[in-house]
Amino acid sequence: MEDIEVPTEHLHETIKEKTEEARETEKKWVMSLAISTALVAVLAAIAGLLAGHHSNEALIEQIRASDQWAYYQAKGIKAEIKSLQIGGADHSADVEKYRKEQKQIQTAARAHEKLSEDHLEKHVLLAKSVTLFQITIAVSAISILTRRKWLWYLGLVFALFGVFCFISGLL
Template identity: 75%
Template sequence: MEEIEIPTEHLHETIQEKSEEALKGAENKWIMYLAISTALVAVFAAIAGLMAGHHSNEALIEQIKASDQWAYYQAKGIKAEIRSLQVNGSGDAAKIEQYKKEQQEIKKVAIAHEKLSEAHLDKHVSLAKAVTLFQIAIAVSAISILTKRKSLWYLN
């Protein structure tokens, strides 16, 4: 899966320039607070992006494991069916039962992997939404700095 990229480099430069201007004038001191808060939001966005990518990868791995288990489950079923078609005596009935029991255990493992995959995907979706909200907050902060409107910053 692709890692979520957070384009914030140009915003950091703008914030840096504006924060330096703010140090020169006491009336613009709030720009320094805005710059710091925006930097913190960028850190949260980066962490959320990293975690979203991690959960996406884990979901994929768990789904692959589930698919492997389902293939194994089918192989046991095929073996049981082949045994049932052969006429070799009473030993085959026990082997068929063994295959059926093994299939039930394999099925439990496959279902467990599928549930883990779904849980990771749910976390991925939530974190991806968080990344989007953090990016919006960064953009609103940049607009607030550029327009020198404190009210936009307060909305964050």
């Protein structure tokens, strides 16, 4: 009996071509994942730096507000002392001057408190963006290890929310 020959050369070439195509596609995906993760890491670093800056500024503004409130109290004490002085000249002009200065000091103290609150709000938004970027990086790492593209896409969703918080923290 004669052996039947099945032409497999063409089959081997097709398998080899498909394997190369799959490898090229995976290389592109891995490269895209690596680049997107690196960009997210850069955004996380910038957001972390800015979050720390706004935290410091919030603290400085709160200290300035506290200083102004202490100054406000000092002017109030001076006004009270002047109004209680006995036997001297009329001190109502001095008392009125201190009360007027207190109003200006109060305005400055409230302005510093407002600035502190604004910086703290930006700090919170930027800190959220850092957290979301870190989650993105972790999910991307799991994605590359498990070769699951859907995890990378999920990570990109976290990154989009992170970018939203980042931009909100800048405004």
